[in-house]
Amino acid sequence: MSMRGILMALMLLGLLLSAAPGWSAPHTPLTVEALSPLEDPAQRARYERLIREIRCLVCQNEPIADSNAPLARDLRREIRERIEGGSTDREILDFLTARYGDFVLYRPPFTPRTWLLWFAPILLLLGGGWVFWRVLRSRADKPLDDDEAWSEDPEPAEDTPR
């Protein structure tokens, strides 16, 4: 077998192995939770949801659920203990924002300071729609004369065969 043939065979084998379910790397979560899961399913659900809402400040693009940073672990413990202690979600989020600011929340609160942030998508959509409408209008004003339209564009379009 030629060198190229061997390489091809190896690549095929690799492809097959990675596709076979038994051989692919097990999809384990990266975070190892040292604590046992909360007993109460409702509490566990709240915990799981809250740790996805809180930003890890050490590694800012991760929620504390996914982070192994010591601070993230401490914050998870804090949230867990507060849930067990009977705090509401609101109280837990307030506790964290009082210390770390709104930045810890992945969903920024709706306050006058964040109006622009929340409304930006709508504003951009409206602005884009307005521009679109203007362009359509200006096109519509032009005479729909085929010859004139073609003469405006002396270069043939890319996909026309020469």
Next chain:
Amino acid sequence: MWRYLAAPALFIVLLGFFLVGLFRDPTLVPSPLINQPAPQFELPQLLDPERTLALSDLATGEPVLLNVWATWCVGCRQEHGMLVDISRSGEIPIFGLNWKDDRTAALRWLERLGDPYVAVAVDDDGRVAIDWGVYGSPETFLLDGQGIIRYKHIGPIDQAVWEREFRPRIAQLRQGDS
């Protein structure tokens, strides 16, 4: 006329946003605790675990610093010499919060590099640090005489930071007190 200006104007505005964003450090998170009373704590001291250090020990009527440090923290090693200098100059008392550290390592660190702290509280499980909104080390809090947090510096203190951020604020606090 305006239609020829609109696009460049928009571009320049965007460029402005990007330029500002480029020179801002996204890892600096402003603390909501500024101008708030410092969170209460009472923790064992590093040198003598039998004794405790509490917030009331920090509210001495004079401004003080609380420096969050650990031996695993590179920035702390960087700024340590500066802290020793500040402490020697007697400009302001420095208290320490040893954060999630190994006691033996922390003691050896102070022995080898000098001890700039009036006293060091040991926050083994990081609860007090969370209460203070600490998210990295080093962090240095400036407290006024009444135990209100007036400023927090994130990252190592060097001569430039000291002169730019701390000295004027300390002077201002002292003026306000008198």
